[in-house]
Amino acid sequence: MAAENSAGFSPREVVALADKYIMKTYGRLPLVLVRGAGVRVWDAAGREYLDFVAGLAVNSLGHCHPRVVAAIREQAGVLMHCSNLYYSVPQTMLARWLVEHTPYDRVFFCNSGAEAVEGALKLARKYAKKRWGEGRFEIVTALNSFHGRTYGAVTATGQPKYHQGFEPLVPGFRYVPFNDVAALEAAVTDKTAAVLLEPVQGEGGVYPATDEFIRVAWEICQQRGALLIFDEVQCGLGRTGRFLAQEHYGVTADITCLAKALGGGFPIGALLATEEVASAFAPGDHASTFGGNPLAAAAALAALRAIEEEGLVANAVRVGSYFREALERLRAQSGLITEVRGLGLMLGVVVKVPAKQLVSLCQERGLIVNAVKEDTLRFVPPLTISREDVDRAVAILQAALTAAVREIELNP
Structure with missing residues (x-):
């Protein structure tokens, strides 16, 4: 599947070719996505990710509904x-x-x-x-x-x-x-x-x-x-x-x-x-x-x-509330989150460590998120997500926060 969707090129080759031929208007992450289904996407190496960016709120039904x-x-x-x-x-x-x-x-x-x-x-x-x-x-x-x-x-x-x-x-x-x-x-x-x-x-x-x-x-x-x-x-x-x-x-x-x-x-x-x-x-x-x-x-x-x-507006209310409560608990436990704001499944999380660093650390652990400010993560996942998806995402975010602090301590 990975080889077929990347046309036989390695992820590194795809990145090199894109950087050679496409105008440099995006600050892209070195991630080559080749397939999506529901709340998940897979890269050219076959690795699975939980997608809480959803094409910047485009894939509200998840991928390939x-x-x-x-x-x-x-x-x-x-x-x-x-x-x-x-x-x-x-x-x-x-x-x-x-x-x-x-x-x-x-x-x-x-x-x-x-x-x-x-x-x-x-x-x-x-x-x-x-x-x-x-x-x-x-x-x-x-x-x-x-x-x-x-x-x-x-x-x-x-x-x-x-x-x-x-x-x-x-x-x-x-x-x-x-x-x-x-x-x-x-x-x-x-x-x-x-x-x-x-x-x-x-x-x-x-x-x-x-x-x-x-x-x-x-x-x-x-x-x-x-x-x-x-x-x-x-x-x-x-x-x-x-x-x-x-x-x-x-x-x-x-x-x-x-x-x-x-x-x-x-x-x-x-x-x-x-x-x-x-x-x-x-x-x-x-x-x-x-x-x-x-x-x-x-x-x-x-x-x-x-x-x-499929009742996805109501799901945005239910799971959005659950997601926000989980983030608020993480804020109280970690001391590394200063604010959680938003409505439904459109949430912003203000953090005390560099947001772009967290994006990379979350990606390494299988969660795709994005930073809209130096201190703010944005979550706009598919409206189809479940509480189990939220639990996994919050656990990865917690691990990424811990890793970010460790990196800062090692490289002050």
Whole structure:
């Protein structure tokens, strides 16, 4: 199996070839993955790992979920792609499912979270211009946020490190500290087209918004005629223990961005909006060649039905609570964890040792995790995980923490 999936190359050869031919935009770990099933993946040497990164929250059903695999196989033999100049059944059925299961009326399909955010920014500015005329174009976002790598999305991202070297950025963006109500109130003016927020900041360190911050954001937008956009690319689709994370706050945004878990491992993104807001787009205003193609739509529909019919949102609540309690016990026992935060199966763990060191030590012991800050680990495992998976992961993390302290003592 290992030789077949690595095309006869050794792991070292695969790494060398990738480093030679692929642009160096990723700080990759020396790990060549060749196969996945459920919560587990295997490398080119045949070693098994418990995957608590899940493709950065993409593989919410685990790897190669049978329903998604079957849908892709069937659709690939019928119709993989056709232009959006025409209708297709899978895309239409997927749009209907999303509208019937969310508070929204219209869907635009794309290929990624960044594209969904780009579409949201364009729609918000088009709507503002149509309703209010010239002068309403500013977008207010939060510091420490992450919205993607395309120009609009990276400008919306409230982290200067992602801006460096790419200036000048898109004009008309303002940033406020996350969960700072007073700053938000001051930033939203008669020039504001929209406020864009993650209900739970993911890449920024797994920070949930406070109830007050989300409520005030909604109220300010209502009062001042701005749109509220939620970026649920990472925190949506059951990840936090609600189908949409905004449900925790009792608030519905005007626009919501989805991607990552939407395709069950297959690339697809979506922009959801109310009828009033969506009507600002006319034919020719926005498009995506591959957006909502039959193959991606079939995969996404199978994934969404699995989330619903297999009770995975409820599982995120149950196992997420169990996971958090286990991490809190480890925090009390080890003295090496300062905070556990998040919702459902989207958890951040702040540690007293270098987080990247822990990533390597966990990997050596069969657990894949990732670091989003120098002191913060992010856990976004499949929504299908069990308590037994959690027990194993926490035991490995405990061993990795002990090993990290030992390494620091030996190499002060």
